[in-house]
Amino acid sequence: MKIVAIILLLIIIIALGRALLQMVRGGRPTQMVRALTLRVGLSIALFVLLLVAYGMGWIHPNA
Template sequence: MAFMKILVALGFLAILASLGSALFFMMRTGKDDQKRGQRMAWALALRVGLSILLFVCMLLAWKLGYIQPTGVPLE
């Protein structure tokens, strides 16, 4: 169970790192705006891909019984 928590935390950190990378490329000044925009778009696409992968992994872990929901009861 601790492994899943570490894996989720690493996934969130990777998503935040990708978002920070996109911010860096957006704020960077330079002559080559097209290349900067392409790198920023790639970083944002990577962030979306990592988010989808994390969601699918969490859904799969729930289906396999590795994690259990602990939300508020419906009553």
């Protein structure tokens, strides 16, 4: 479970970096919007995954 969360976080950071590069380079706005949309979608998916994992008992908060 931890590995999946870390991989999703890395993909989120990469998508954010790609959007930043498109903004700085002055590239097509559609590519920047796609990268940001991907980041938002993955962030929501990670949040839902963490909620489901907590509900199923796969992860536990620290005491």
